Amino acid sequence: MKFRQVHLDFHTSEAIKGIGSQFSKQQFQDMLKLGHVDSITVFSKCHHGWAYHPSTANEMHPHLSFDLLGAQIEAAHEIGVNTPVYLSAGLDEKLARTHPEWLIRDQNEKTNWSPNFMTPGYHQFCMNTPYVDVLAAQVKEVVTNYDADGIFLDIVDVRECYCQYCVAEIRRRGSDPRQLSDMKQMWEETYFNYTKKMNDAVHDIKPGLPVYHNSSHVARGRRDLAHVNTHLELESLPTGGWGYDHFPLSARYAQTLGMDYLGMTGKFHLSWGEFGGFKHPNALRYEAALSLANGARCSIGDQLHPVGFMDHATYALIGEAYKEVEAKEAWCREVTAIxxxxxxxxxxxxxxxxxxxxxxxxxxxxxxxxxxxxxxxxxxxxxxxxxxxxxxxxxxxxxxxxxxxxxxxxxxxxxxxxxxxxxxxxxxxxxxxxxxxxxxxxxxxxxxxxxxxxxxxxxxxxxxxxxxxxxxxxxxxxxxxxxxxxxxxxxxxxxxxxxxxxxxxxxxxxxxxxxxxxxxxxxxxxxxxxxxxxxxxxxxxxxxxxxxxxxxxxxLTNKTLRTNLPAQGVTTLQAQNGSNRWINHLLYASPVRRGQNVEIIEDIPVLRDTEVAIAAAEPVREVYLAPENTTLPFRQENGIVSYTIPQWSCHQMVVLQF
The missing domain is CATH 3.40.50.880 (Class I glutamine amidotransferase (GATase) domain)
Incomplete structure (x- = not known):
């Protein structure tokens, strides 16, 4: 997995013309370089249902005149940037209008996300309908025709549904939709059947290609749901409703599962679908560092303008965070939490x-x-x-x-x-x-x-x-x-x-x-x-x-780590056994409330004289700051390594080299 990913949304209405008309290979590459990006998720199919490439399994966006997906993959690969490919799985508004019978329904026949077709918004599909085979064909087409570095399938999970396909299936099994336990069992089977079909559609053609099924939450205690994926992408946009508490909770569970994982935040002031919204560079710096401190790679969400022109301000912003991540990667690979x-x-x-x-x-x-x-x-x-x-x-x-x-x-x-x-x-x-x-x-x-x-x-x-x-x-x-x-x-x-x-x-x-x-x-x-x-x-x-x-x-009389870090600080200790060293991560930022229930990070103060004591029985050869490679004075007495960081801000790594 790469460390510096961008998740490039492109949910684009058929009512907008000139799709991709200002796409430039050179400009696309320049922005990826400006943002220090090494992987970018690009779109095959969006929530509106349109393909962004020639397709027999789907329909290309009516106002797109060329293979945008192919052009993006070619441009990215030319400069060594990976390109996982996104397909909207749970939503397809174009198809929802022609096959409303394939949509999830509640007991009152209401749809979701939008409750009806008189309210603007998307409608979610049931995977117990013929739609699952339509989607599998779309996935297979992308994997066959394009050099994708992974497949990202969105808006999927175990879903409650009372559509007539589900009603007919539960009756075929000898039960009825009033038997909730039987319905729950069928909904579980529906999801696992969907994941098998999609994974087979990918791996029958390209064995081992990364696949992720995104539900926006990794359910704790459901390892079976986690392991239908090749890796985990922990969606957690602090200003988008998740808050700054969410990612540490999610990541510190993910790190126990033995899977690669990344933390997904956004460049937005708020959340997905926001054009013209930006957070402070310090916020992205902190959020990316929080991923590293918790053993995760990083992903930052953006949304491409319909004309296909990459926004300079966005990639300058992302670059503020990712240039720091790039410098820190050597100390963040193949780590395990202590x-x-x-x-x-x-x-x-x-x-x-x-x-x-x-x-x-x-x-x-x-x-x-x-x-x-x-x-x-x-x-x-x-x-x-x-x-x-x-x-x-x-x-x-x-x-x-x-x-x-x-x-x-x-x-x-x-x-x-x-x-x-x-x-x-x-x-x-x-x-x-x-x-x-x-x-x-x-x-x-x-x-x-x-x-x-x-x-x-x-x-x-x-x-x-x-x-x-x-x-x-x-x-x-x-x-x-x-x-x-x-x-x-x-x-x-x-x-x-x-x-x-x-x-x-x-x-x-x-x-x-x-x-x-x-x-x-x-x-x-x-x-x-x-x-x-x-x-x-x-x-x-x-x-x-x-x-x-x-x-x-x-x-806990024998704590491994003691520090005078303030309450809003975060500290972790990661073992990098391949290099025979421990990395002590320290972070500090203090979110403030702006607007209505929006947590903002803007000012990040300088902290001075941060004291740390770590229990380590093995002799430590050197303690130094990373990525600065500055030697830090320390003492080791009675199995305790003690040091003081004179001055730092946002994120500091301290390496204990054994």
Missing amino acids: SDIALLSVEAASNDEGGTAIDENSKHSDTGAVRILLEGNYLFDVVDTQADLSPYKVVILPDAILITEQIQAKLAAFVAKGGKLLATGQSGLSTDGAGFAFDFGVQWKGVSSFKPSYFKPDFELPTLQNASFVIYSEGQDVELSAGGTALGSKENSYFNRDLFTFCSHQHTPSDLENSGPGMTEGPAGIYVAWNVFEDYALKGSLPVKEFILFALDRL
């Missing part, structure tokens, strides 16, 4: 057989946990129940991980070898209702009837004096068991806010009475009696974060 903590994803656990479905609240728990781990400068992976836990020291069970037999066996083996657990909320409770599956020094009594309630810690917070701290999320009533240690108490309010019992503007204060432990410790680890990760994702309360940092530091 991590102390495994965050068992709520989403992943819910995807297990027997797993509990994610409710509206617990869907935020993964995000809140990742935020706290990033802000606490911990080294961590996001894992599913199939992960090997032996490399980790602590496993976090955030808020809603009920313990099935499969999870019980895996975690019991982990604890038996000295590993520790941090469980919160209802996590750690057995699915059979027998209480906690592990000894946290506590017994479960039931869900608290008070919301919110309060935590009074028995320890001092680093930032605040001790108090009764409000926690807004659901709490649990528990009592200390033999051998357990209370680390703080739960306090209830006088009453919940109701019609005839309310106090002040929001919620009723604590009654200041101990109503049982709020945080406990036992042989298996620490338990916290609230959905604190959900709470942090939605409320961002400082005390909640500091409760969790206390618990983690108590469990």
Whole structure:
């Protein structure tokens, strides 16, 4: 996989003339060079349904007079740039008008994305219809006729559908569309049948050619869905609705799957389909560096103007990020993450057989946990129940991980070898209702009837004096068991806010009475009696974060990395075993809100005297800054390598050469 990709959208209406009329081979090449681009995804077919090349399997755009796809591939290959080829799989508006019976329908016969044909927008196809064979022929044509460096198929996933093809198929199987479990099974089979047909269409002609089926989300816990691809492209446009929390969560799961992957952001101010929108160069610099720090290659989204002229300002902007990536690549190839903590994803656990479905609240728990781990400068992976836990020291069970037999066996083996657990909320409770599956020094009594309630810690917070701290999320009533240690108490309010019992503007204060432990410790680890990760994702309360940092530091006595990097910083440690070195990545930027719910990175301050200490038993020969190749003074005592970075901004790599 290349490091510096551009994903060049080209969704172009038939109502626009002069398609590709200003395309210039020289100008196309000049912009790729300006942008330091080494791979560019170019279009065979767009969401409107048109081909951008002569086609018998499709129709060429009516206002295109030459083979644009072929010209782009020739121009790129001439200067050593790869060209994966894009085909819109789930959307084809031209065909939707002639074959509406092939579209996905809900139980009320509404279509999606657009609910009808009187609303501007696209309509999504069901892959349980003859459309799947039409699409396979289009893919086969491209792979046969063009020197594509990969195939990218978009807007596909396991989809709910009640079209008449699906209804007929479920009845042929002896069931009916009211049997949801049978419908879900058929929808799964429909998707895997689609992926097999497309992969066969590619690999029967060019075995091993990269193929990616894009759903815009890599589902945690669904390794079967991930492995229908040859690699992963993690779509995550921070200003496009994903936010800056999303990519680390996605990447730190992807890095456990043993697959190549890249992080896909955009040059846009907002998101896809935006013409004339630009983000600050510092934002792209940071986003590209965030990919590198998480073991990923980089992809930046752009959209080609209908006339085919590459925008100079866009490639100057992309070049600001990619010239830095180009200089850093040597330290970012074939790396594996070093991590102390495994965050068992709520989403992943819910995807297990027997797993509990994610409710509206617990869907935020993964995000809140990742935020706290990033802000606490911990080294961590996001894992599913199939992960090997032996490399980790602590496993976090955030808020809603009920313990099935499969999870019980895996975690019991982990604890038996000295590993520790941090469980919160209802996590750690057995699915059979027998209480906690592990000894946290506590017994479960039931869900608290008070919301919110309060935590009074028995320890001092680093930032605040001790108090009764409000926690807004659901709490649990528990009592200390033999051998357990209370680390703080739960306090209830006088009453919940109701019609005839309310106090002040929001919620009723604590009654200041101990109503049982709020945080406990036992042989298996620490338990916290609230959905604190959900709470942090939605409320961002400082005390909640500091409760969790206390618990983690108590469990993780031998941290691999310690640093004084500020809370908005990000640090990772990647092992490059082929070169016998570790690379410590440090990043810093502080997104601010502009407009309505748009996170912007503009100013990136210079950080000074950043201290890092890394546990490394093997003697270190040299520590230096990369890509500058500047030697950095260090000391190694008692298995700890310590150094101070005098001054840096945005992204700094520190190499520990053994």
